[in-house]
Amino acid sequence: MERSLYERLGGAAGITKIVDDLVEAHLSNPTIRARFLPYLDRPDVVAEVKRHTCDFLGTASGGPECYKGRTMPDAHRGMNITEEEFAAAVNDVLATLERNNIDEGSRAEILGMVSSLKVEIVDL
Numbered sequence: 001m002e003r004s005l006y007e008r009l010g011g012a013a014g015i016t017k018i019v020d021d022l023v024e025a026h027l028s029n030p031t032i033r034a035r036f037l038p039y040l041d042r043p044d045v046v047a048e049v050k051r052h053t054c055d056f057l058g059t060a061s062g063g064p065e066c067y068k069g070r071t072m073p074d075a076h077r078g079m080n081i082t083e084e085e086f087a088a089a090v091n092d093v094l095a096t097l098e099r100n101n102i103d104e105g106s107r108a109e110i111l112g113m114v115s116s117l118k119v120e121i122v123d124l
């Protein structure tokens with residue numbers, strides 16, 4: 001039987017590493033870094049958002065986690081995130097997965113999931 005996406009991401013430990021790397025990638029990405037810089041003064045908030053993002057990925061990939069963060073529209077409402085910013089964030093996701101040796105099929109699955117969320121995140 002094929003391994004679940006959760007297993008292919010390396011389970012809880014693999015996902016934690018991916019989310020840590022993703023935040024670093026966002027902070028180095030000129031298109032979106034300004035959105036995340038203010039959080040550097042709030043390590044408690046960063047920890048909470050990271051934990052939510054791990055649970056979000058865990059829940060979406062078939063792991064035992066249960067996402068208890070806000071809905072995507074609630075988390076991003078009022079930010080006026082542009083299509084360009086959304087594309088930059090997706091690029092960070094794909095580059096981070098590749099850097100963590102996640103196979104191409106799994107990367108394509110995540111690209112599909114993330115792309116489907118665009119209407120819940122952009123222009124709110």
Ligand code: HEM
Nearest residue numbers: 032035049052053056069070075081085086089090114121
């Ligand atoms: C690619 C699709 C995206 C997904 C799957 C996603 C997912 C998430 C998740 C799960 C959270 C945590 C929500 C919570 O703690 O309740 C979050 C928060 C956040 N996201 Fe996104 N996001 C995406 C795109 C973006 C983009 C494009 C930006 C900005 C350029 C962005 C900026 C933020 C910020 C600043 C927060 C923290 C909000 C706060 O705590 O006030 N996100 N996102």
